[in-house]
Amino acid sequence: MGSPPFITFLSDYGLRDExxxxxxxxxxxxxxxxxxxxxxxxxxxxxxxxxxxxxxxxLRYMPAGVHLAVVDPEVGGEGERARRAVALRLAEEGRLLxxxxxxxxxxxxxxxxxxxxxxxxxxxxxxxxxxxxxFHGRDIFAPVAGALAAxxxxxxxxxxxxxxxxxxxxxxxxxxxxxALELHVQHVDHFGNLILDAPHSLLAQxxxxxxxxxxxxxxxxxxxxxxxxxxxxxxxxxxxxYEDSRLTAALAVNRGSAALTLGLRRESKLTVxxx
Amino acid sequence: MGSPPFITFLSDYGLRDExxxxxxxxxxxxxxxxxxxxxxxxxxxxxxxxxxxxxxxxLRYMPAGVHLAVVDPEVGGEGERARRAVALRLAEEGRLLxxxxxxxxxxxxxxxxxxxxxxxxxxxxxxxxxxxxxFHGRDIFAPVAGALAAxxxxxxxxxxxxxxxxxxxxxxxxxxxxxALELHVQHVDHFGNLILDAPHSLLAQxxxxxxxxxxxxxxxxxxxxxxxxxxxxxxxxxxxxYEDSRLTAALAVNRGSAALTLGLRRESKLTVxxx
Amino acid sequence: MGSPPFITFLSDYGLRDExxxxxxxxxxxxxxxxxxxxxxxxxxxxxxxxxxxxxxxxLRYMPAGVHLAVVDPEVGGEGERARRAVALRLAEEGRLLxxxxxxxxxxxxxxxxxxxxxxxxxxxxxxxxxxxxxFHGRDIFAPVAGALAAxxxxxxxxxxxxxxxxxxxxxxxxxxxxxALELHVQHVDHFGNLILDAPHSLLAQxxxxxxxxxxxxxxxxxxxxxxxxxxxxxxxxxxxxYEDSRLTAALAVNRGSAALTLGLRRESKLTVxxx
Numbered sequence: 001m002g003s004p005p006f007i008t009f010l011s012d013y014g015l016r017d018e019x020x021x022x023x024x025x026x027x028x029x030x031x032x033x034x035x036x037x038x039x040x041x042x043x044x045x046x047x048x049x050x051x052x053x054x055x056x057x058x059l060r061y062m063p064a065g066v067h068l069a070v071v072d073p074e075v076g077g078e079g080e081r082a083r084r085a086v087a088l089r090l091a092e093e094g095r096l097l098x099x100x101x102x103x104x105x106x107x108x109x110x111x112x113x114x115x116x117x118x119x120x121x122x123x124x125x126x127x128x129x130x131x132x133x134x135f136h137g138r139d140i141f142a143p144v145a146g147a148l149a150a151x152x153x154x155x156x157x158x159x160x161x162x163x164x165x166x167x168x169x170x171x172x173x174x175x176x177x178x179x180a181l182e183l184h185v186q187h188v189d190h191f192g193n194l195i196l197d198a199p200h201s202l203l204a205q206x207x208x209x210x211x212x213x214x215x216x217x218x219x220x221x222x223x224x225x226x227x228x229x230x231x232x233x234x235x236x237x238x239x240x241x242y243e244d245s246r247l248t249a250a251l252a253v254n255r256g257s258a259a260l261t262l263g264l265r266r267e268s269k270l271t272v273x274x275x
Numbered sequence: 276m277g278s279p280p281f282i283t284f285l286s287d288y289g290l291r292d293e294x295x296x297x298x299x300x301x302x303x304x305x306x307x308x309x310x311x312x313x314x315x316x317x318x319x320x321x322x323x324x325x326x327x328x329x330x331x332x333x334l335r336y337m338p339a340g341v342h343l344a345v346v347d348p349e350v351g352g353e354g355e356r357a358r359r360a361v362a363l364r365l366a367e368e369g370r371l372l373x374x375x376x377x378x379x380x381x382x383x384x385x386x387x388x389x390x391x392x393x394x395x396x397x398x399x400x401x402x403x404x405x406x407x408x409x410f411h412g413r414d415i416f417a418p419v420a421g422a423l424a425a426x427x428x429x430x431x432x433x434x435x436x437x438x439x440x441x442x443x444x445x446x447x448x449x450x451x452x453x454x455a456l457e458l459h460v461q462h463v464d465h466f467g468n469l470i471l472d473a474p475h476s477l478l479a480q481x482x483x484x485x486x487x488x489x490x491x492x493x494x495x496x497x498x499x500x501x502x503x504x505x506x507x508x509x510x511x512x513x514x515x516x517y518e519d520s521r522l523t524a525a526l527a528v529n530r531g532s533a534a535l536t537l538g539l540r541r542e543s544k545l546t547v548x549x550x
Numbered sequence: 551m552g553s554p555p556f557i558t559f560l561s562d563y564g565l566r567d568e569x570x571x572x573x574x575x576x577x578x579x580x581x582x583x584x585x586x587x588x589x590x591x592x593x594x595x596x597x598x599x600x601x602x603x604x605x606x607x608x609l610r611y612m613p614a615g616v617h618l619a620v621v622d623p624e625v626g627g628e629g630e631r632a633r634r635a636v637a638l639r640l641a642e643e644g645r646l647l648x649x650x651x652x653x654x655x656x657x658x659x660x661x662x663x664x665x666x667x668x669x670x671x672x673x674x675x676x677x678x679x680x681x682x683x684x685f686h687g688r689d690i691f692a693p694v695a696g697a698l699a700a701x702x703x704x705x706x707x708x709x710x711x712x713x714x715x716x717x718x719x720x721x722x723x724x725x726x727x728x729x730a731l732e733l734h735v736q737h738v739d740h741f742g743n744l745i746l747d748a749p750h751s752l753l754a755q756x757x758x759x760x761x762x763x764x765x766x767x768x769x770x771x772x773x774x775x776x777x778x779x780x781x782x783x784x785x786x787x788x789x790x791x792y793e794d795s796r797l798t799a800a801l802a803v804n805r806g807s808a809a810l811t812l813g814l815r816r817e818s819k820l821t822v823x824x825x
Contacts, residue, residue, distance in 0.1 A: 003307035021589035032553035042291035076780030133780035135795035190289035230351030230408035245410030278582035314571035505626030505683035520685030
């Protein structure tokens with residue numbers, strides 16, 4: 001009837017090896033009717049922050065279902081170094097998140113009313129035995145996601161724990177100071193565009209107006225740019241400040257790469273002010 | 276009954292970010308029963324010509340349905356710089372194309388009898404609001420593709436416009452002169468094979484015969500090659516001229532890369548003659 | 551009823567071109583209800599050995615169905631250089647393998663009781679005409695896989711031949727000598743981890759104990775490492791010997807790349823002994 005159960009899947013596994021395919025296989029065996037949407041598997045290795053940004057950017061466009069996300073540098077650790085493996089039920093639309101408890105999931109959870117139920121799935125009855133020390137995507141996360149898609153409840157798949165124990169990432173935040181906006185690069189995308197850590201609305205507070213020149217300062221050096229709506233509003237090779245499709249401020253070079261032009265990477269600092 | 280609605284999807288978005296996944300999500304929300312086949316998302320950034328070649332090469336092998344293609348350097352432009360966003364109905368098999376009006380779609384359309392209905396979907400009722408300036412794949416093209424797959428008509432999703440206004444690319448064409456064939460590289464594939472801009476049939480006109488040596492001239496320098504059926508007809512490391520699976524003339528190095536060996540890239544010129 | 555027919559797909563085609571998408575299209579036309587799981591298309595070009603390892607590592611996690619695998623350096627060869635194109639029925643679960651007869655398929659076949667029926671599909675009635683010399687994935691393997699998924703029998707799709715004629719790869723094997731284990735790198739994964747050619751059980755025979763230091767000798771140079779359960783059991787930047795999720799011995803650097811640290815690649819030799 002109507003819609004099949006949907007599972008979305010994001011990871012840092014890359015597509016060179018069989019890791020992603022194996023997780024798809026595990027899901028298909030557990031829930032043959034599930035439809036899996038790959039959000040991306042190109043998250044930079046072990047970059048929980050970039051994974052959290054991609055997941056929360058994508059989730060509002062995804063059908064409700066089970067949202068599997070694995071960026072998991074601490075996989076398989078014991079004792080002090082262990083991190084929980086979790087399944088989370090959100091307040092809205094019955095959405096469920098599955099992944100490691102390392103800060104990857106909370107920004108996405110906030111978009112749907114936050115977490116209302118949290119279970120530890122490290123010893124889930126759905127897991128594959130023996131659980132390897134290095135591939136919990138296959139052995140824990142994918143089978144639990146499949147079981148949830150097949151209709152099992154989180155409570156049947158793990159041990160409840162207090163929601164407030166979930167780990168969260170600190171997030172850098174742009175700040176306005178002396179008529180300038182101090183920013184960080186949150187993410188460098190496939191095109192070399194620089195996604196900044198300011199909501200687009202801060203640009204208006206800075207007094208910027210569409211079409212006007214702005215100055216971008218990197219390591220004490222000034223670069224001319226224009227604040228516009230889209231790439232083609234400036235000439236090829238020119239720098240532009242614009243509202244990214246994620247509703248954040250961003251820098252690009254029309255038909256070029258802002259990352260290469262400015263020599264910036266994730267977490268780099270820069271300052272923007274009216275020119 | 277029987278077959279689900281199919282949507283094929285080609286873009287230059289790459290797989291590092293969540294762009295492709297987000298479009299899949301938008302489609303799944305609009306038409307949960309649609310099956311999406313990714314043709315490729317590895318088209319070189321903004322390379323409309325390469326996208327047109329990949330789309331037209333692939334389309335005859337795709338089930339009839341909605342064919343979504345996005346290589347869109349002018350996304351979000353206004354006024355003179357604007358390009359239309361379009362949905363096109365083809366003469367044969369009820370196939371529908373969705374994408375930017377920049378030359379990407381016409382070569383594929385020609386394979387199925389050409390365009391019989393064209394609508395401008397820039398202000399489609401199916402689009403996601405607010406429409407971003409930079410990600411029309413998500414906000415316009417994917418939701419319109421989903422609506423078409425769900426059975427809506429092009430006329431209900433956009434404003435009709437005259438078919439002859441569709442933009443077309445100029446295409447380079449090989450030519451025979453003085454017993455030699457002057458060619459350009461249309462595309463460099465994953466293996467470093469060079470896809471040329473001549474239908475394979477031109478090689479016979481040049482008087483080439485299978486198994487015979489040919490001479491390949493690049494920047495005044497001659498390279499020996501053989502005109503054969505497939506890679507393993509020459510020794511590893513040897514250059515071969517052959518009929519590509521797209522029915523065009525192509526150059527390869529058995530177990531090597533013709534692009535590296537000859538130092539050629541897209542649009543490079545070369546001349547082929549019997550040795 | 552219930553489960554759709556599953557086809558899994560592995561190749562060295564990469565995702566930059568439309569090759570993989572075209573095979574998906576061919577399958578969808580032949581068997582619209584088939585669900586295709588991409589194991590990976592990132593096998594190193596023409597590396598039959600790496601393809602065989604990825605396929606056999608993944609297959610036990612895949613639902614039963616048709617398993618299509620194409621790493622095919624000899625595609626299109628004639629006479630002495632020809633290789634068979636084959637479909638194989640396995641003893642268990644009704645699994646079917648489709649691909650070139652070059653050693654790619656047998657290791658996966660062994661996991662399910664071996665081959666009980668072998669047919670040559672080079673002239674299969676299911677193939678697409680004309681068959682190109684360079685893209686048998688599209689013209690032979692994908693259409694046969696689709697026909698099998700649609701319920702046709704191997705016998706209807708090819709000519710039977712004796713199972714013992716199937717080609718097999720020689721495999722390197724680690725060996726214990728003078729209290730040391732001489733190994734080769736079987737595979738370098740996306741993370742730079744080195745998958746070795748010893749089952750994990752050989753490490754116990756060498757007298758290694760979890761948590762203890764080991765010595766890794768490469769080109770006469772000694773590197774200190776620890777034999778542990780997982781990455782985070784050592785400090786970032788430290789070398790570890792561990793049991794990979796494929797149950798083989800492996801070397802990694804926590805949050806780094808063992809391939810870069812040790813300067814090793816596929817087939818490189820190394821020696822491991824208790825420190």
